[in-house]
Amino acid sequence: MKQNKAKKIILVLLAVICAAVLVYSLYQGLIIYIPQKQEQHRFSELQQIAEQENREEKDRTEPSQGDNGRPQNESSSTSAGEAGQQLHFDDIAKINSDFRGWLRIDDTIIDYPVVKSPESDPEYYLHRDFDKNYSFSGTPFIGAGADENSDAFVIYAHKMNNGSMFGTLDDYSHTDWAKQHADIEFDTPDEHRVYRVFAAVQTQVGGEDEFKYYEKTGKLSDKEYNAFVKELRDISVIDIDDCPANKKQILMLSTCSYHTENGRFVVAAYRI
Template sequence: MKKILFTLTVLLLVVAFGVSAFMVGNYLLEGKRQDDQMKDLASQISLAQSEAADESLVTAPVTEPKETKDPNAMLPGYDVLYQQNSDAVGWIKIEGTKLNEAVLQTPNDPNFYLYADINKQKSDHGSIYAWSTADVNKPSDNVTLFGHNMKDGSKFACLGAYTSKTAWDNNNLISFDTLTEYHMYKIFAVFKTSANEGEGFKYHQFVDAANEQEFNDFVSTCKKLAFYDTGITPVYGDKLLCLSTCEYTLENGRLVVAAVRIT
């Protein structure tokens, strides 16, 4: 009897190990697949931008394109992104990190890309996506982008480093392009809060300020919750960007990197 129980225990352990190994392997493969896909897109965009820059040296400057979803009016390379997925609204990059990928948005299904890749296929890694009510092109006073805090270092995992001012001192700039305009943002506050119902700071719900006081109150709260003082205080009329990911020292925590547009 003891021998049978021992054998069953061993078999169960082997099965459990096999299932765990499969899940870990699948997680890593999914991460690599998405990483390779974004690298390929980034390469195509970079090549198109380089070719456009070279061409501009020998041709007269053209009129700036209007804010439009017309692929012909998009910045070099971003037409490729839009053709792959018409939910694409921009591209985000932080130099010196793994973050370099597309930003998507679905106004009628706010969290669709929480667990979907750029091809709209189910994915635990999800995608970087903009809050549904924010207007990326206008833009709204505040645009919040969401992304998973992945253990493989992808998506918004790099944001964790910014809880230390050392990371901010080394690089505090975020490149966030729309499909029609290049923009750079500077980090002014990094904070954590709870996403539990009735708790915490609902930063993503601030989209357009009703007045100057509302804008100032939002900025003040960001700075009050911040891990450290950056010495930067946005003023009414500035455009803000919040990057949001999971934070694990709080119950249902969120880590937020708030930045102000400088170009």
């Protein structure tokens, strides 16, 4: 009798422990999942704001029809937002003056505003959203020592488990995929830009053979630039027979990588 009672108590305790673990796991999942959903929703709102501004710009600049049905001012018939055309971000910049451009890669979730904080706090947006509130996901930002007009610069973002931000950036570790998604768009308030991927690198921060790509930014001499491009190609994990023929601006996208402790994954592209 006592043994049966003891077994029942043990079973009840095990059930309670399992239930507590389940509740805790659900709680942990919710406190991560809900904020991430809210953060992605805010980025979607920013996308809609930018799209609305460009629709209005298109309507304002689209030529009117003449009496003969043909467009007047035909030279201005190309509207903003079409392929290769400058986009407008006045409304986005009004929300946050640290806005530097919009990063976009076709057929991926990467479609985000990019910011640049003062050099006194270059990682300000590591855990802040576009509205400067706390955010675990953060906002893609240009790193220290460079800006969007430098010879080379880095855009950093987290590798989120839900695939958001740069969560899928390491798809570029596969040559075929990289070739199919070779072009990266980065539209600044002043111009439409396209960059062509030519290398992807895995490295380890603090490792014996660390590739310190973040030190190769800013203004580079011709010698420094050529050595940097060569190093990128030599250690690239993908095989792409393409690189800048002369000195072209280099954009790097950087995120965490789990191939090793303190790992980083970097995609390098030159402006075309």
